[in-house]
Amino acid sequence: MRVHFIAIGGAAMHNLAIALHLKGFKVTGSDDVVFEPSKSRLAKHGLLPVAEGWHETNISADLDAVILGMHAKADNPELLKAQALNIPIYSYPEYIYEQSKQKKRIVVGGSHGKTTITSMILHVLKYHKKDFDYLVGAQIEGFDNMVGLSDAPLIIIEGDEYLASPIDRRPKFHLYKAHVGIISGVAWDHINVFPTFENYKEQFTKFIDTIEPDGTLIYCEDDAALKALVNNYSNIKSLKILPYVAHEAIIKFGKTFLLDSEKEQLPLEIFGAHNLMNLNAAKLACLEAGINEKEFYEAIKSFKGAARRLEKLAENDDAVIYKDFAHSPSKLKATVEAVKQQYPERKLIACIELHTFSSLNRNFLNEYAYTLNHADEAIVLIDDKVLKQKGMEAFTEQEIFDAFKSKDIKFFNQPEKIKAYLLTFELRDANLLLMSSGNFGGIDLVTLAKKLLYN
Incomplete structure (x- = not known):
């Protein structure tokens, strides 16, 4: 079977490409940009596209299937050629x-x-x-x-x-x-x-x-x-x-x-x-x-959890620092409550970066009401650079207070400022929970955690 992936660099797409390759399929792919870890993992299996971009020459009549990733557009030139040649086109779930x-x-x-x-x-x-x-x-x-x-x-x-x-x-x-x-x-x-x-x-x-x-x-x-x-x-x-x-x-x-x-x-x-x-x-x-x-x-009994779900970054006798993928209101509320219930005697500092399209939508923001109530100290980051990239207006502190239904929240719009604030904490009988589907503006969270606990 000969299969070509349009937008092979996606998280699910590159994993499916590798799985088919290991099954014995002849796999090719294209993308306009491939980030890590997809890049290294595709390269390891000889599947990394030679050149970035979309090239009609990647599509030929002898392909058995084309698998189309969400990152591609409907007018992608490789897709249009595959359609013209009547090659079967699938999404990865199909x-x-x-x-x-x-x-x-x-x-x-x-x-x-x-x-x-x-x-x-x-x-x-x-x-x-x-x-x-x-x-x-x-x-x-x-x-x-x-x-x-x-x-x-x-x-x-x-x-x-x-x-x-x-x-x-x-x-x-x-x-x-x-x-x-x-x-x-x-x-x-x-x-x-x-x-x-x-x-x-x-x-x-x-x-x-x-x-x-x-x-x-x-x-x-x-x-x-x-x-x-x-x-x-x-x-x-x-x-x-x-x-x-x-x-x-x-x-x-x-x-x-x-x-x-x-x-x-x-x-x-x-x-x-x-x-x-x-x-x-x-x-x-x-x-x-x-x-x-x-x-x-x-x-x-031996299950340790999924990646990025209450992942322990650092721990000592007095504190634990967790990283979690939580970003939607329901996930945020459940994760905060879980850490507080596990360590009821410890102070909980909960920090959420709002990063997704939904979480940054003013019509949706009120869904976060009361989600941080179980935290002893609540911190919200909305990176102004992310808003600029998405073409969205900056949020005011009052908007965050109103949405979360709390005036006790600390609000930051720059990752450097939130990092500096976190480094002022002396974590004794306290836990820190860092939640985001992003990366807190590129902050090295492992290094930050070690500084907080071991310096």
């Missing part, structure tokens, strides 16, 4: 489905927790040496690639609700046709695509529609919006419905212990109510995949 038509498909959807739930399932299956394929949205421990394709009878897919490609405006998770569908929660996101919460919720109803007949729906019944959505779903009788809540656990001396069905205490590497809900979703999915309860508990 092609994942093509590669998994004969497999049992477990698809993990929801506004939050997708990567963690998927990672938990993969960890358990790998621990017990099961044969499976996968697509996950982050690099996880024990897996060299974010996509794995083989002749396995089972595939675990993290199902994103964002659009499939520039010419396919369907959410990705609608394309996988799950046998087992998971919805972790429904909290408005991607305002640039789904302008209202009702429109956003509709995508999850459509996702349920795509579950194969006699399939299974696993959903979090603690999420009021999701519970109402499932209760109002008209065709629910054709599915097996498995609701879940947070798994029972206790906290002792800053450590979380899971209580299994026999009330035995099992130490966990992860913590937080949101992760205990994620864990229960993963457990139900693993049972559907042929793992029994005892096997699940045996494996999950």
Whole structure:
């Protein structure tokens, strides 16, 4: 099979390219720019484009498929030539489905927790040496690639609700046709695509529609919006419905212990109510995949978490500094609450960088109301350089106070200033939580953490 990737440098795209290459496909690709770590990983496998840019000569009639990334535009010259030659064109979720038509498909959807739930399932299956394929949205421990394709009878897919490609405006998770569908929660996101919460919720109803007949729906019944959505779903009788809540656990001396069905205490590497809900979703999915309860508990004890999710940057006897991918309101609230509940006796300094299109939209900003209330000190960064790049107006301090419903927030618009402020802290009996889908304007967070704890 000869496959060409347009916009091969994307996170999912380059991982799929590597997976197909390892499966024996002849893979080529193009992009106008390729950043790290995609660049090094593609180069390692001999897949890095020789020259940047889009070149019609990359497209020839002997290609079996073209896979189109979201970074490309609808008028991309390579795409136009492929269309003229009638070469089959797929988005990457479409092609994942093509590669998994004969497999049992477990698809993990929801506004939050997708990567963690998927990672938990993969960890358990790998621990017990099961044969499976996968697509996950982050690099996880024990897996060299974010996509794995083989002749396995089972595939675990993290199902994103964002659009499939520039010419396919369907959410990705609608394309996988799950046998087992998971919805972790429904909290408005991607305002640039789904302008209202009702429109956003509709995508999850459509996702349920795509579950194969006699399939299974696993959903979090603690999420009021999701519970109402499932209760109002008209065709629910054709599915097996498995609701879940947070798994029972206790906290002792800053450590979380899971209580299994026999009330035995099992130490966990992860913590937080949101992760205990994620864990229960993963457990139900693993049972559907042929793992029994005892096997699940045996494996999950060693799960350390997904990349960029409550990642520990530095720790001493008096403090821990975490980095987290949290950026949407629901993720922000859950992460702050998790750290505070794990260390109730310690002061919590919570710092969020608003970076995404949704979070920087004035019509959406009020969704952050009260999300930082569990922090003892709350800090918000909106980098003026990012706003300038996006062509957006700067925010005032009052707008941030009004949106978060708090006047105690410290607001910064330059990364250098927030760094200087953080370095004034003496972290004793205190934890620092740094949250962003960006990079805090390029601040070296590991070096910053070490300075705060060890200097």
